[in-house]
Each structure stands twice: as structure tokens, then as C-alpha cells.
Amino acid sequence: MTEQPISNGALVVLYHKDLDEIKNKIIISGGLIVRDVFGFPGGKRFHFTDPSGNELAIWSEK
Template sequence: MARLDYLELPVGDRAAAKLFYAEAFGWTFTDFGPDYAATMSGDTDVGLDAAADKVRAMLPVIRVDDLEATLAAVEAAGGTVCVPIFAFPGGRRFHFRDVDGHELAAMQPD
């Protein structure tokens, strides 16, 4: 069953963003390198991405059971893959644009 699992937020200053969300909502973050941090609640989590080369929009991430089957289904439904499947700590994912041009990602955890 596919479900919204993650929301990636582009941020200008990772430390400032972590502080804001900690103070406003009590969230704690795990650092993954110098430019990325994420909540690890096990529910819908939030990633803070301060890498300069990233898209500067929110990125909804949909958790799926079979990444290759999802990629085929996205393309068959009229979506366009804009970042091919790649591995990251915790799983693999790809990015796609829906029929209205919104960028999303599908991920399969390890």
C-alpha cells in the first residue's frame, strides 16, 4: 500500500531550521552529513535539505512496496521520471513529475 511517508523541505540554513522546528514543535533531528537532517519518528517524517544544488520546493515522498513496479506505473499513468532510481541511507527512490508538473518521489525502504 502506497502512502505519503516523508516531506523534504529545502532550507537555507540547516542549523537554524532544526532550531525552529525543535522550538516550535519539539521535533528532534538526526544529521546525515553536513547538509541534511531528518526526524526519525517512524511516522510521516520531515527532512531538511540545505544542499545548494537541490530543487527549492517541498518534495513529497511516497513509500511503496515495489519501486520498479511503481516506476512503471507512474510512466504508464503519464508521469515523467526526472531523477532515476538511486540509493540513499535507508532505501532507494526516484523522482517524477505528475501530469501537472509537480515533482514527487517514490521510495522503497531497505
């Protein structure tokens, strides 16, 4: 374990069918959106950090 920020670590990408719904739940739960919804080949996604500072992403094909 380290107290130093981790950069260039693995990005865990999770799936949810409704990005707006899960984005609101993440914000309510203390997550911070660090990259808003954007399109990419195969769908859309956004990135957030959890209350511990871990960066994750959620994607959907819609």
C-alpha cells in the same frame, strides 16, 4: 495560484514496496521520471513529475 514554475518547494516523498512496479505505473499514467532510482541511507528512491508538473518521489527500503 501561479503560472510560474515553483523551485525549491517541498518534495513530497511517498512509499511503495516495489519501485519497479510503481515506476512503470507512473510512466503509463503520464508521469515523467526526472531522477532514476538511486540509493540513499535507508533505501532507494526515484523522482518524477506528474502530468501537472509537480515533482514527487517514491522510496522503498529494498
